[in-house]
Amino acid sequence: MKAVMCRRPPGLPAFSDADLASIAQGALAWNHSLPPGGVRASVEGGWVTLSGEVHWNYQRQDAIDCVRALPSVAGISNRITLYAST
Numbered sequence: 765m766k767a768v769m770c771r772r773p774p775g776l777p778a779f780s781d782a783d784l785a786s787i788a789q790g791a792l793a794w795n796h797s798l799p800p801g802g803v804r805a806s807v808e809g810g811w812v813t814l815s816g817e818v819h820w821n822y823q824r825q826d827a828i829d830c831v832r833a834l835p836s837v838a839g840i841s842n843r844i845t846l847y848a849s850t
Contacts, residue, residue, distance in 0.1 A: 779836040781807040788812055788831045797826045803844055805831060810838035817845050 779787065788805035792798060792814075802823075803816040812834075814827050824844045831837060 781809065784810065784812070784834065784836050787834055788837075791830050791834065792827060795826055795830045798823055798830075803827045810836050811841065812837055812839070813841040813843060815843040817847050819847050821846065 785805055785807040788807065792803050792805060793800075799818060801816075802818055803814055806813045806815070812831050814831070818824055818827070824842060824846075827844060828840055828842055831840060
């Protein structure tokens, strides 16, 4: 698992965990490099936990980049795994 700390610039609105989870999930859904429904976001105390499975490592990084800049994100835990290759 990889953790990423984020800095929230002053003056940005603070969202509740439920609102932030909804916003993060919407941002992930719009990211076309991610498989539909392949990555999920949950939030506790502003800390976003990403989970799910993707085919390529760049998709894990894209998911982090997708939510990193969202307002109220304190940090990100990356629990996204890669599909086992056959």
